[in-house]
Amino acid sequence: xxxxxKCPLRVSLVGGSTDLQAFIDKYGRGSVISFPSTLYxxxxxxxxxxxxxxxxxxxxxxxxxxxxxxxxxxxxxLIYFDVGPVTVTFNTDILSEGSGLASSxxxxxxxxxxxxxxxxxxxxxxxxxxxxxxxxxxxNPLTGYQDGYGSGIGGxxxxxxxxxxxxxxRYLDVAFLEKYDMYLVxxxxxxxxxxxxxxxxxxxxxTLLPLVDEMETxxxxxxxxxxxxxxxxxxxxxxxxxxxITANPKIKQMDELFAKNPKIHAVKLSGxxxxxxxxxxxxxxxDAIMHQAFDNxxxxxxxxxxxxxxxxxxx
Numbered sequence: 001x002x003x004x005x006k007c008p009l010r011v012s013l014v015g016g017s018t019d020l021q022a023f024i025d026k027y028g029r030g031s032v033i034s035f036p037s038t039l040y041x042x043x044x045x046x047x048x049x050x051x052x053x054x055x056x057x058x059x060x061x062x063x064x065x066x067x068x069x070x071x072x073x074x075x076x077x078l079i080y081f082d083v084g085p086v087t088v089t090f091n092t093d094i095l096s097e098g099s100g101l102a103s104s105x106x107x108x109x110x111x112x113x114x115x116x117x118x119x120x121x122x123x124x125x126x127x128x129x130x131x132x133x134x135x136x137x138x139x140n141p142l143t144g145y146q147d148g149y150g151s152g153i154g155g156x157x158x159x160x161x162x163x164x165x166x167x168x169x170r171y172l173d174v175a176f177l178e179k180y181d182m183y184l185v186x187x188x189x190x191x192x193x194x195x196x197x198x199x200x201x202x203x204x205x206x207t208l209l210p211l212v213d214e215m216e217t218x219x220x221x222x223x224x225x226x227x228x229x230x231x232x233x234x235x236x237x238x239x240x241x242x243x244x245i246t247a248n249p250k251i252k253q254m255d256e257l258f259a260k261n262p263k264i265h266a267v268k269l270s271g272x273x274x275x276x277x278x279x280x281x282x283x284x285x286x287d288a289i290m291h292q293a294f295d296n297x298x299x300x301x302x303x304x305x306x307x308x309x310x311x312x313x314x315x
Contacts, residue, residue, distance in 0.1 A: 002046040003117050005312035007110040008036030009094070009101035010150035011182075011270065011279060011303065014234040015212045017205040017241055019146035019161055026202055030161040031212040033172070033219075034150040035305040039184075041103060042091040043110040045118055050085060053078065057090040072139040073104065077111040080135060081119055094301060098190035100271020102147035104140065108132040109152040113312045125153055125309050126166075154309035158216055174305050176219050176227075180265065180281040183290055185258075186299040189248055189275030204241045208234060228265045231281070235268035245269065254278060254297060263289055 015032030017023060024030050048054055055061040055074045066083075069075035074088050090107060109132040116123045123131070129152040136143045145161045149169075156174040161167050211234045218226035239245050246252050251269065258267040258280060266281040278298075282290065287302065294300055 001118075002044060002315050003114045003312060004042065004044050004315060005110045005114040005117070005310065006040040006042045007106040007113070007310040008151055008154075008306045008308065009039045009041065009092075009099070009103060009106050010034050010147060011037050011101065011184075011305075012146060012150060013231060013268075014215050015208055016144075016146065016238060016271070017200050017202075018208050018212075019144040019159075020142065020200065020202075020205075021144075023202050023205055024145070024161055024163050027206060027209070028163050029209075030145065031158065031209060032146045032150065033158045033212055033215055034146060035156040035174070035177075036151055036154055036309060037101070037303045038306050039093040039101070039301070039303060041093075041106040041110050043107065043114045044089045044091075045086055045111075045114045048085060048087040053085050054087040055090075056088070073107045073111055073136075076135040076138050077108070077115050080131075081115040081121075083115060083118060086118075094184070095186065095299075098275050100269065100276030101184075102151050102271065105132065105136060105143065105147035106151045108136045109148055109310050110312075113310045117312050117314060128152055128310060130166075152310045154307045156305050158212065170216070172216070172219050174307070176222065177305050179224060179284070181284050181286055181290075182303050182305075183280045183282060184270070184277040184301045184303055185254070185280060185294055185297070186277055186301075187248075187251055187254060187269075187275055188298055189250060200242045204237075207237050211237070224265075228281070231266040231268070235266075238268070248275065251275070257294075257297070261293065 012032055012034040018030035019032055052062045055071050066078040112128045112132045129148045133148045149159055149167055156172045158170040159167050211230050215230045258264050263283045263286050264280050268279055270277045270279050
């Protein structure tokens with residue numbers, strides 16, 4: 001028996017940092033607008049008929065006990081579900097380490113889905129996301145709420161996080177985004193999100209909350225001028241929350257370059273900042289122009305919003 005699961009990588013438009021536990025503890029709530037993209041992480045699990053756990057990712061591990069596994073996602077998942085020796089393989093559509101696209105959360109959701117199927121346990125997508133967050137915080141306590149719920153639950157949506165309550169979802173019309181061609185541009189800079197998140201000024205992040213309300217209103221009114229203004233204001237305010245977000249000179253250079261291009265209506269660095277991918281919302285049918293302008297500074301990948309969250313099959 002082989003289980004194959006896939007989970008999208010999420011793209012956040014506004015509200016990042018308000019989903020951090022420290023922010024919610026202080027202000028009682030956080031909120032983001034995001035969508036899962038058409039880029040995925042993948043997990044396969046199958047019996048290997050040996051007495052060893054075999055874990056394949058950028059490295060290969062063979063160990064006797066699950067507690068010896070160095071890959072955090074595999075170790076925490078296998079221990080939680082009490083699964084004996086199996087082979088677990090990780091794959092992705094894009095260079096995901098330090099991407100700002102919540103790849104760690106996406107992988108954790110994918111492995112929870114795979115292991116629950118392997119064990120014959122029926123979990124809803126919401127339950128999978130909740131458990132994945134719990135497991136991920138075992139090795140990354142600073143994991144925000146938006147990463148898992150933004151990846152594992154499909155659709156263009158606003159997610160509200162409240163202290164001591166389950167998240168609330170409000171679905172938005174994905175047709176709104178079809179005015180744009182959306183691209184991710186790789187900065188070529190890998191970073192751990194942990195030091196960036198540790199540097200975030202919670203008080204400065206509070207200005208991002210009203211922008212979520214404003215963006216939702218703009219989307220519902222099909223007001224693209226307001227949407228783009230709010231999007232870019234959110235990126236400006238996000239940069240003010242930590243001096244590490246654009247500390248690298250290449251990131252500053254790329255940010256300035258994108259801001260000057262008339263074909264680009266909105267831009268931000270995905271995730272915590274400090275590296276990973278820029279998100280660009282552009283005019284339609286500008287593939288050739290974008291590649292001509294930016295291929296020399298970073299790999300460009302076109303994306304779309306995804307109605308699907310985590311899925312799995314048994315083969």
